[in-house]
Amino acid sequence: xxxxxxxxxxxxxxxxxxxxxxxxxxxxxxxxxxxxxxxxxxxxxxxxxxxxxxxxxxxxxxxxxxxxxxxxxxxxxxxxxxxxxxxxxxxxxxxxxxxxxxxxxxxxxxxxxxxxxxxxxxxxxxxxxxxxxxxxxxxxxxxxxxxxxxxxxxxxxxxxxxxxxxxxxxxxxxxxxxxxxxxxxxxxxxxxxxxxxxxxxxxxxxxxxxxxxxxxxxxxxxxxxxxxxxxxxxxxxxxxxxxxxxxxxxxxxxxxxxxxxxxxxxxxxxxxxxxxxxxxxxxxxxxxxxxxxxxxxxxxxxxxxxxxxxxxxxxxxxxxxxxxxxxxxxxxxxxxxxxxxxxxxxxxxxxxxxxxxxxxxxxxxxxxxxxxxxxxxxxxxxxxxxxxxxxxxxxxxxxxxxxxxx
Numbered sequence: 001x002x003x004x005x006x007x008x009x010x011x012x013x014x015x016x017x018x019x020x021x022x023x024x025x026x027x028x029x030x031x032x033x034x035x036x037x038x039x040x041x042x043x044x045x046x047x048x049x050x051x052x053x054x055x056x057x058x059x060x061x062x063x064x065x066x067x068x069x070x071x072x073x074x075x076x077x078x079x080x081x082x083x084x085x086x087x088x089x090x091x092x093x094x095x096x097x098x099x100x101x102x103x104x105x106x107x108x109x110x111x112x113x114x115x116x117x118x119x120x121x122x123x124x125x126x127x128x129x130x131x132x133x134x135x136x137x138x139x140x141x142x143x144x145x146x147x148x149x150x151x152x153x154x155x156x157x158x159x160x161x162x163x164x165x166x167x168x169x170x171x172x173x174x175x176x177x178x179x180x181x182x183x184x185x186x187x188x189x190x191x192x193x194x195x196x197x198x199x200x201x202x203x204x205x206x207x208x209x210x211x212x213x214x215x216x217x218x219x220x221x222x223x224x225x226x227x228x229x230x231x232x233x234x235x236x237x238x239x240x241x242x243x244x245x246x247x248x249x250x251x252x253x254x255x256x257x258x259x260x261x262x263x264x265x266x267x268x269x270x271x272x273x274x275x276x277x278x279x280x281x282x283x284x285x286x287x288x289x290x291x292x293x294x295x296x297x298x299x300x301x302x303x304x305x306x307x308x309x310x311x312x313x314x315x316x317x318x319x320x321x322x323x324x325x326x327x328x329x330x331x332x333x334x335x336x337x338x339x340x341x342x343x344x345x346x347x348x349x350x351x352x353x354x355x356x357x358x359x360x361x362x363x364x365x366x367x368x369x370x371x372x373x374x375x376x377x378x379x380x381x382x383x384x385x386x387x388x389x390x391x392x393x394x395x396x397x398x399x400x401x402x403x404x405x406x
Contacts, residue, residue, distance in 0.1 A: 090172075091113040093141075093178075097131055104235070108235055108237050110140040111241050116207065124171060127145070129148060129153050138241070142249070143248070144248050144251065145253070151257075157187060158260045164176075166253055175231060180204070190202075201231045210227050282308035282334065284338045286308070286309055287309070288320070295320050297384060297387050308336075312350055327350060328350040335356040345366065347370075348370075362378045363386050
């Protein structure tokens with residue numbers, strides 16, 4: 001027998017091609033080795049690789065890929081608990097809580113508050129009215145103060161300023177942080193600063209070396225000033241908290257909030273046509289792709305759900321939707337709270353465009369497509385049957401609601 005070691009070109013090609021189904025089987029069992037400089041290197045493509053924050057990032061075994069292999073239950077990672085039994089001071093944060101939940105802007109603000117608090121301080125989140133958020137602990141909240149009451153509901157900036165002044169008198173925070181946004185934080189922060197008689201730092205995108213750096217000159221220049229007590233921060237002002245778990249202990253005010261005679265009358269929300277909402281500002285997007293065969297049913301479902309319509313590039317190129325409805329890297333990058341993808345396989349450009357969406361729901365026939373892997377909730381089946389079931393469910397819910405109201 002010859003001692004010549006013969007190569008297997010096909011096996012070598014499979015070992016190089018990470019998209020091949022046999023790629024994982026061709027990989028060596030070695031997960032770490034010493035590099036030429038003496039540094040231990042790890043294989044990030046190995047099965048079960050654990051990242052620096054304790055989260056399993058990549059799994060090439062197929063257990064989580066939605067293919068023929070059955071999905072395995074996700075292992076919950078227990079993050080280290082950050083506790084501040086006796087805070088030396090407080091950093092107060094007033095999130096926008098659009099829709100009753102923390103937005104990405106709010107989470108960036110909590111990350112900045114966590115930096116300012118350090119080890120001795122505690123982050124105090126002040127929330128008005130009822131909320132639907134259950135992830136305050138992982139967002140970096142050490143203390144949670146909920147100001148409930150009808151006087152805080154709707155558009156009531158004057159009454160909310162009274163509530164913030166009561167919090168300021170009791171807890172005396174070292175810093176106040178509010179989002180400099182159009183969702184209410186920018187206006188509330190400026191009203192609160194006027195009530196306190198302090199000059200706020202606005203449009204702040206970085207706090208470093210005891211200085212606030214904010215945008216000025218129509219966003220073309222940076223303005224640096226000493227760290228103010230009241231900071232109105234822009235989006236992406238800091239990295240959100242992701243590697244620690246906080247207590248989020250509930251606290252209460254020791255005194256009642258004084259009622260102010262409002263000079264503004266809130267007439268309630270104004271109905272807006274979802275089709276008139278720009279894609280980049282839509283909170284609920286119902287998007288269709290090549291898998292949609294009945295576009296009339298698709299439009300009826302979007303109307304029943306009250307969602308803004310979107311589409312993949314294939315659907316736009318085929319003429320089923322207008323070009324301004326295209327979602328993706330070559331279309332519009334969206335930041336919806338809920339994104340429903342109907343019959344969209346999930347090209348890389350489309351996945352890039354929905355990367356900032358909070359919750360993604362996928363309706364598709366192919367359980368192994370990339371959109372199913374990206375989705376938080378997947379429905380496998382014929383789109384026409386599922387859409388009709390959605391319409392029936394919405395109509396039944398509204399009929400029951402009308403019956404209960406009567």
